[in-house]
Amino acid sequence: MFSRSLVLAAGCIALGFGCGEPANETQEIVGNLVSAGFPSNDIMVVDGKVYVGRDAEVSLDASREMLAASATPGEQYRTNNVVSPSLTKICINGSAFTGVFSTALDLAIQNYDELPLTFSMARTPSTGCSFTINAVIDPNMNGGVAGFPANGNPFGQVTIGGLLSQYGVDVIEHVITHEIGHTIGFRHSDYYNRAISCGSGGNEGDAGVGAIHIPGTPTTASVGTSIMNSCFRAVESGEFTDSDRTALAAMYTASSAPALVSALDPNRCLDVTGGSSAQGTATQLWECNGTAAQQWTLTAQGELRSSLAPNLCLDVFSGDPTPGTRVQIYGCNGTVAQRWTVVGATVRSALAPNLCLDVFNASTTPGTKIQVWGCNGTSAQNWSTR
Template sequence: MNEGVPVNPIRKNKTRSLVALAACSALAFGCGEQPTDPQEIVDNLLQAGFPADDIRVVGDAVYVGRDAEVSLEASREMLQAPASSEEQYRTTNTVSATVTKICVNGPGFTGVFSTALDLAIQNYEELPLTFSMARAPSSGCSYTINAVIDPNLNGGVAGFPSGGLPYSTITIGGQLSQYGVDTIEHVITHELGHTIGFRHADYYNRAISCGSGGNEGDAGVGAILIPGTPSTAAVGGSYMNSCFRASETGEMTGSDLTAVLAMYGSAPTTLSFRTATGNYLVAENGGGAYVAANRTAIGPWERFVYVDVNGGQLLNNDIINLRAADGSFVVAENGGGGVVNANRPVAGAWEAFRIINLDGWNDFLSGDRVALQAANGQYVVAENGGGGAGSGSVNANRSSIGAWETFVITLQ
């Protein structure tokens, strides 16, 4: 991630960047483990389709994309044919399903860096993934990533998985202290993304987030797109963009969540809601508009990916986010009291709902009756019990739970 060169030119320190380049590459933000054969790594990367001008050798370390160190084993894996095309922009290297808990050890992270590390881990831990993520020390770790701080860096550096294991180290720049905790969280979340196999979302044109730069390379095996995620990047559109901004929130966008869940999601991940009339809630156009209640069957637009904010198993009274097919989050406008839409790129307080099992169970199964409570305490309602086709047919403005505020769920 080119987080050592923020978009805001006032924040740049050109003199420092030139000095760092001589020492270790300013755009790589530090050196990680030392590969045993840099030339073979370079040859493998060229064969995999990476442009020569995007491959940088510093000592015995080899980098692509300016911040992703490539080991010899990882470079060899890139030459293998991909097993599927169900991933976002990533290399063919992913984390094996045998890795069930990833721990991150950062004893040198204190103060705002410690808080940011905890928040970055939480970004992954709160998702229903094939692996959990925790900060070390923790029991039951399948693999431990070491997190270190380099006071001379203003960004981060990591590498790709190899042998089915995450990359072993993330290095975070101490100069990030000039930014807020959300920006540091963003950088750490990004570097953790590299360790589990994500490429930059704007790999094909780094100028999108950096203001300058070219194509990191594709070749079919170097950058694979996950269906359902945008094939083009935008400023602020992904936590995996090459460059960061001082205004980053630290949170994943809707397309980021789609990508992570597609790569590592554990089923079930979607909820559908049947109203009193037998109709289903729908995010019109798959998201980006309002929520209606007039569908007679479950299709992609009637399935909502849920994120349990507390992490772990979905339980009664948990707070959840709901995401439409296009990655947009469902929102109770003004936190409740009005219409329900599905048009938010990130999840905040208005996009959080308490899910209540009206049948009294502590967990949820298909067929259970539930209610959704907005941030202001009011309940989601399908007006007239369902059947409404326009904006306002689903609201979040009821003070109590009745038949119209009751939904039967299907988990898939």
């Protein structure tokens, strides 16, 4: 969320675009009109003024009223990596923040701490911190910047621009809340078309960190409908929207369905690749993150049902008992390819008497495929629930 050009290997900067930079007034009017349904070829900008129908000038306030009448909830995306459920308290060191910036930081932390997430959030000094994010101020920046999670931990720093002092406390709260969102795994809600909130710009792309749609959020983005839009306005409330809350609940609400944790590494879990609910999606070993992609329920019939969708089961591809056959998710169908038995620490397939759920090559590298293999008693075939 910044307006000057920086090159860093993390967070918003790694995308090659500004993160939440302020949109100018003309850009905001145009963006509001497009979001409200006006065809782009019916919008003209002449001498800094915006017109529709070639002769009707639209003010900023009028464009916001149009948007409010037609706005739809914003979509939400996350990175491949999120914060581990083992982190119960995230603290933020804001010792450099004074005055309105200190107030805004407290309000941003409150935004998260008021929600029933897997972690609480507090400002230092505080006891029981599982991880501490350092918050700093760059006096020459107008916006902010942060990075994405790694190894189950949030990104370690958010940088907030001192030039935000030209706005009110709500806008500064918005920017800080946005940057904290990146540290726990949020992508920009309009990452695929920055023009939605910025008035110009294109697709940030995958950027090597993933852009996974969060279940339960819509698939359209509009100005003002998410705190995670790329650019901010001079009138932000600083509060989460309904879609923001839905996304946070999907990512960080404790579930009764446990994860299957590999004995190879206590932070590696059985995971559905990309969090996709598409039939035939392969499974993999991935950093434990508490999402639905890693939650499994063993039924009385021996199915391992995924929390991604009501009728998705862990399945051996084509019902093939050959060692090395990949394991995927597929619509539950009652076949032996989807029946499993827990024997000690192993998960055994009903396809053959000596066939176990196995991590390929006993590798702990995130993305390693999950397969069936002859049971051999190694850690690659031992699992526990959490």
